[in-house]
Amino acid sequence: MKKFNPCLAAGLLLTFLLSGCFKDHITHTYRLSTPVYKSLNSVRTDMKSSAPVAFTTTGKISVLGNYIFLSEVGRGIHVIDNTNQSSPKNLAYISVPGNEDIAIKDNMLYADSYSDLVVLDISDPKNIKPKKFVDNVFPDHGGYSATMSKDSVMILVDWVTKDTTVDYDPTSPQIYMIPNCASCQYMSSYVDMASAAPNKAVNGSMARFAVVNDYLYTVSYQNLNVFNVSVSDDPTFKNSSTLGWGVETIYPFGNWLFIGSNNGVFMYDISANPETPKSVGQFAHARSCDPVITDGTHAFVTLSDGTKCQGFENQMDIVDVSKLAYGNSALMKTYPLTHPLGLSKDGNTLFVCDGADGLKVFDASDVMNLKMIQHFIDTKTFDIVAMNGIAIVVGSDGIYEYDYTDLSNIHFLSKLSESN
Amino acid sequence: MRSYKYILTSCAILFVLSTRAQENKSAQPAGSKPKRAIQFQSINQIGLLEGTDGGAFQIQTINGIEFRSWFLGIGVGIDNYRLRSVPLFVDLRKEFKVGTNYFFIYGGIGRNFMWPTNKQKQDYHVNAYGVSDFKDGLYYDFGIGYKVPLNNRIAVFISPGFSHKSTETTTASNQPVICPFAGPCYPNPDTYKYALNRLSINVGVVF
Numbered sequence: 001m002k003k004f005n006p007c008l009a010a011g012l013l014l015t016f017l018l019s020g021c022f023k024d025h026i027t028h029t030y031r032l033s034t035p036v037y038k039s040l041n042s043v044r045t046d047m048k049s050s051a052p053v054a055f056t057t058t059g060k061i062s063v064l065g066n067y068i069f070l071s072e073v074g075r076g077i078h079v080i081d082n083t084n085q086s087s088p089k090n091l092a093y094i095s096v097p098g099n100e101d102i103a104i105k106d107n108m109l110y111a112d113s114y115s116d117l118v119v120l121d122i123s124d125p126k127n128i129k130p131k132k133f134v135d136n137v138f139p140d141h142g143g144y145s146a147t148m149s150k151d152s153v154m155i156l157v158d159w160v161t162k163d164t165t166v167d168y169d170p171t172s173p174q175i176y177m178i179p180n181c182a183s184c185q186y187m188s189s190y191v192d193m194a195s196a197a198p199n200k201a202v203n204g205s206m207a208r209f210a211v212v213n214d215y216l217y218t219v220s221y222q223n224l225n226v227f228n229v230s231v232s233d234d235p236t237f238k239n240s241s242t243l244g245w246g247v248e249t250i251y252p253f254g255n256w257l258f259i260g261s262n263n264g265v266f267m268y269d270i271s272a273n274p275e276t277p278k279s280v281g282q283f284a285h286a287r288s289c290d291p292v293i294t295d296g297t298h299a300f301v302t303l304s305d306g307t308k309c310q311g312f313e314n315q316m317d318i319v320d321v322s323k324l325a326y327g328n329s330a331l332m333k334t335y336p337l338t339h340p341l342g343l344s345k346d347g348n349t350l351f352v353c354d355g356a357d358g359l360k361v362f363d364a365s366d367v368m369n370l371k372m373i374q375h376f377i378d379t380k381t382f383d384i385v386a387m388n389g390i391a392i393v394v395g396s397d398g399i400y401e402y403d404y405t406d407l408s409n410i411h412f413l414s415k416l417s418e419s420n
Numbered sequence: 421m422r423s424y425k426y427i428l429t430s431c432a433i434l435f436v437l438s439t440r441a442q443e444n445k446s447a448q449p450a451g452s453k454p455k456r457a458i459q460f461q462s463i464n465q466i467g468l469l470e471g472t473d474g475g476a477f478q479i480q481t482i483n484g485i486e487f488r489s490w491f492l493g494i495g496v497g498i499d500n501y502r503l504r505s506v507p508l509f510v511d512l513r514k515e516f517k518v519g520t521n522y523f524f525i526y527g528g529i530g531r532n533f534m535w536p537t538n539k540q541k542q543d544y545h546v547n548a549y550g551v552s553d554f555k556d557g558l559y560y561d562f563g564i565g566y567k568v569p570l571n572n573r574i575a576v577f578i579s580p581g582f583s584h585k586s587t588e589t590t591t592a593s594n595q596p597v598i599c600p601f602a603g604p605c606y607p608n609p610d611t612y613k614y615a616l617n618r619l620s621i622n623v624g625v626v627f
Contacts, residue, residue, distance in 0.1 A: 021582060024472040024502070025615040168612065 026168040034160045040153040043097055047118065049128040052078065052090040055417060058394050061204035062102045062109075063385045067091075067125050068392060069109060069201075070399065071099055075158070077111060079125050080416060085390055085401050088416045094120065094128055097157045098141060103209035103216060104201030108232040110209060110216055114155065115141045117218075119233055131233040140220050204383035204394060205251070205342035205353075206291045212252045215274045219247045219259055224268070226275050238275045249291045256280070256324065258299060260292045265301055267324055283319050283329045293343055297322045298332070298367050302340035302352065314339050316352065318367045333368055342383030344391070349373075349407060351391055353381035359393055359402070361410055374410040376402065461486040463493065463511075465624025469501040469583060471617060476501040478583075478620070482511045482528075489515040495528055499559075501618055503540050505585060506533045507559040515567070522567040524579070532559035532585040544589065557586035561620060575626045583620040588613040 038046075055078065059071035068080040068088070076099060079092040098114030107123040108131065117134040203210070210217045214230035215238075224247070226239040246262030255271035264284035268277035283299070292301045299321045303313040316335045323329070339355030350364040358377035362370040379395030386392070389405035390413070398417030404410045463482040468475055477500055484493020491513040499505050509530025515522045534554040536546070546553050563581015570576060590611045 022471050022617055022619045024617065027613045027615075029611040029613070031610075 027165050028168040029163055029165040031161050032164040035156050036158040036160060037154040038097075038157050039151045040155050041151050043095075043113075043155045043157060044130060044133060046095050047113075047120070047130050049079070049092040049094060049126055051093065053093045055398050058382065058396065058398065059099075060101055060207055061383055061385055061392065061394050061399075062104050062201050062207075063203075063387070063392060064104050064122070064201040067122075068399065069102055069104070069122075070394065071102055071111075073100060074098060077102060077109075077120075079122075079128065080399065081125070082392070082401075085403075086414050088399065088401065088414055090416060091125055092128065095157075097155050101207055101209040101218070103203060103207065103211045105211045105216070105229050106232040108229075110211075110227075110229070110235065112138055112141060112209075112218075115139050117227070117235060119235060121233065132235070134227075134235060134237065137225065137227075137237050138218070138220055140223075202385050202387055204385050205293055205344050206249055206383050208248070208250055210250045210252045210257070212257075212270065213274065215270070217250055217252065217257060217270075217277075219243070219250045221245060222247055224250075224257075224259065224277060226277070228275070241277070251291075251293050253294045253296055256294075258292045258294055260290045260301065262290070265290065265292050265299060265319070267321070267329070281324055281329050283317075283331070291342055293345060294321055295345055299329070300343055300345065300350065302337070302343055304339045304341060304355070316340055316343075335370060341381065342394070344384045344386040346386045346404075349386070349404060351384050351386045353384050353393065355382075356380045359384070359391070359400075361391075361404070363407075373407060376400075376412065378412065378415070458485050458487050460484075461491055461493070461626060463491075463495075463624060463626050465577075465579075465622040467620050467622030467624075469499065469618040469620050471501060471619065473502045473616075478622075480507075480622070480624075484511065489517075491515070495530070498535075499532070499583075499585060501585070502614070502616055503534065503536045503544075503554060503587060505559075505587070506535050507531070507585060508533060509559050509561075518566075521569070522575075524565045524567055524577075525563070526565060526579065526581070527560070527562035529558075529560040532557045532587065534587050546589065552590050554587045554589055557588065557614075559585045563620065565622075567626065573627055577622075577624055577626060579620075579622045579624075581620050581622075583618045584616065586613070586615045 057073040059073035062069045066081065066083040068082050070078040070080060072078055075097060076093055076095045078090060081089040081091045096111050096113050096118060099111050101112050103110045107121060109120040109122045111118045111120060115136045115138045117137050118130060119132040120128050121131045122128050208219045214228060216227040216229045216235055218225045222242055222245045223240050224243050227235040228238050229235045243259060243266055244261060247259060249260040251258040255269060257268040257270060257277055259266040259268065264282055266279065267281040269280045270277045272278065290301050290303050292299055299319040301317040301319060303315050303317065305314055314337050316337055318332045320330045320332050337352065337354050338357035340352050341355060342353040344351045345364065348363060348365040350362040352360045354360050358375060359381050360372055361374040363373050364370055378400055379397055381393055381395055383394040384391055389403060391402040391404055393400040398415055400415050401413040402410055403413050461484060466477065466479045469478055478497055480495055480497030482493045482495035484491060493511045495509045495511045497507055499507055507530060509528040511526060511528040513524050513526040515524040533556050536554055561581055561583040563579050565577050565579030567575050567577035588611060
């Protein structure tokens, strides 16, 4: 063996002891977001058909004839030509900052843009243009002073984000990593399947806008608003009533409105006075997110957990509403699911968007004994419109279509995810 | 710095052991155990890890083969510095004879498997607010040492060195936790990366 040099050893030891290497190095990487503003006038000028853009955050859906209108949550509306259901085309895009909900009557599309209601003429889907703006009718979506000029009202239209990494003080006594969760919005919409006519728009099942005859009903966090749309391009605000907190969805059926909230389903009668809906009942459940649909006999309520609703239930409740006219409703059965959101029913076939567990199709001829006849796990599903043998599903990465004309052979038809 | 006290204490112990070994020299020359070409060797050590977060103990066992003055083995241990973990690593050592004792250098590299205590998880909000569990990371160490044979089978040693382990946490990607305006919520990409660099002082026994 070589002779050991003690000086070398001492030198190495000193190098270790005197070096500044023995420090924890902790980095914190987070997203830095910078808002992009435009004046209200400028935003409204840009609110028209433009070149199609790729989907980013898919939201609520409304189907009118061969066209699908899909909300790009908080940003705008995609217009999709669905003439060929095996190959739908992304036709155009309308910039509508702050948009979450849409509804259609005749050739007018109603959309929220923060606190405003926007009426868009969609008679030519390639040349959509605004017809009217109703100012500040949804003040809980970010209202502004009516006395302000439209040039001085600044609208948040986008965020520029970049990931930023900084050193974190490792001597900090405790590292708290509580994320910034302010008021997470959750998306919703609705389906008016039972009364769907060829030329009538059908919404997805989680909407907060619903058109019934000459009235547009909208729900916000705690209010039910009524607009008269007998002149479809000139909606007028008529009424607003307080329902309670946590209102999420509205679903019209016949002369009733089914309103989903965090704590239950409210049922309103609009037969006598459509401008002033009358409460006829309530079905309470544990705190959860809960879109609801009905076939007039049964109400199907999906409950899901999540940040906004703070619930822990993931299930579908079936409620007897056959005696709703007498103020009676009763829970019939509960089915456990993974994370159910939107749903749709066509005849005895029930479609449920079960979040990451995909799309589930049930034979609902006996609601006490639902039988799953098909299960697609193509995408994380959010909402659905099922009619005329075609199920249009809003997935996290685009629009999926399935053919269910033959219930023994329900099959995938197409996926639209880019601006094709 | 507390580590200096440990160094001095360890040096004193080693000095005593070294003196005792010298006394036994006539009966059994230290380090003169009959060497086969390749033989199994087990290194078992406890140590102090000293860094920004203060001191913590570690325990390791490294088992492998010795070939002439080289050693190659697999090590596993428990590292309780800041966040408890289990390093699993490959260890390589080279010895230099110094009289009847040995000077050695060592280095190891491997994976740092996180095994935080419930208290540590609670302190760092793991599984709350969308914070993920700690992820496994890199482990490596290197340093020098001084080994004193007690007889032809057993030796004791002290080895100061550098020890590194890393881990990270992120917020769960399926939780929409940033909602910049009425509209879409985005996953919060918050990530904390921990590169924990410590002075390590180990004492142990080799057989």
